[in-house]
Amino acid sequence: xxxxxxxxxxxxxxxxxxxxxxxxxxxxxxxxxxxxxxxxxxxxxxxxxxxxxxxxxxxxxxxxxxxxxxxxxxxxxxxxxxxxxxxxxxxxxxxxxxxxxxxxxxxxxxxxxxxxxxxxxxxxxxxxxxxxxxxxxxxxxxxxxxxxxxxxxxxxxxxxxxxxxxxxxxxxxxxxxxxxxxxxxxxxx
Numbered sequence: 001x002x003x004x005x006x007x008x009x010x011x012x013x014x015x016x017x018x019x020x021x022x023x024x025x026x027x028x029x030x031x032x033x034x035x036x037x038x039x040x041x042x043x044x045x046x047x048x049x050x051x052x053x054x055x056x057x058x059x060x061x062x063x064x065x066x067x068x069x070x071x072x073x074x075x076x077x078x079x080x081x082x083x084x085x086x087x088x089x090x091x092x093x094x095x096x097x098x099x100x101x102x103x104x105x106x107x108x109x110x111x112x113x114x115x116x117x118x119x120x121x122x123x124x125x126x127x128x129x130x131x132x133x134x135x136x137x138x139x140x141x142x143x144x145x146x147x148x149x150x151x152x153x154x155x156x157x158x159x160x161x162x163x164x165x166x167x168x169x170x171x172x173x174x175x176x177x178x179x180x181x182x183x184x185x186x187x188x189x
Contacts, residue, residue: 002046004017010056012059020056028051031051053066123181126185127140142157154174
């Protein structure tokens with residue numbers, strides 16, 4: 001029980017019950033630990049039956065604590081069962097709400113096709129794979145540009161240096177990207 005629930009059960013102000021708990025926490029370590037966690041987290045402490053009875057005993061005496069203990073023991077099984085049924089109902093509602101949402105997500109995932117890979121990216125993938133295997137990145141790209149020079153009669157590397165752009169941009173501007181991909185597949189696969 002929280003201090004608010006204890007206050008409602010005893011008919012006392014919550015602040016009074018908090019003082020009882022603080023004083024009892026000095027004698028009973030488990031209450032002291034819970035009070036310390038309240039100060040850290042800000043969440044109310046949840047006292048078990050024995051701790052609750054100790055708090056009530058400190059504030060109202062032994063008779064009030066034993067009456068509370070007896071009433072709690074009589075009401076506990078039904079109260080726990082009611083709480084359990086409530087939790088099951090809440091869980092059932094939550095799961096029932098998730099099932100249609102999961103179906104929508106699954107359906108939408110099936111409808112989306114994978115985006116196609118651009119030609120330039122395909123060429124970069126082929127060359128990078130070969131470069132990873134050889135460990136010589138610039139040498140791999142130079143080999144490709146050399147093959148393009150001999151097969152397509154365009155010196156993309158020299159043109160790129162003169163223009164201040166990348167050699168791959170020259171190949172793409174000339175419309176030779178598909179042919180360059182075919183050359184890369186042949187020499188690197």
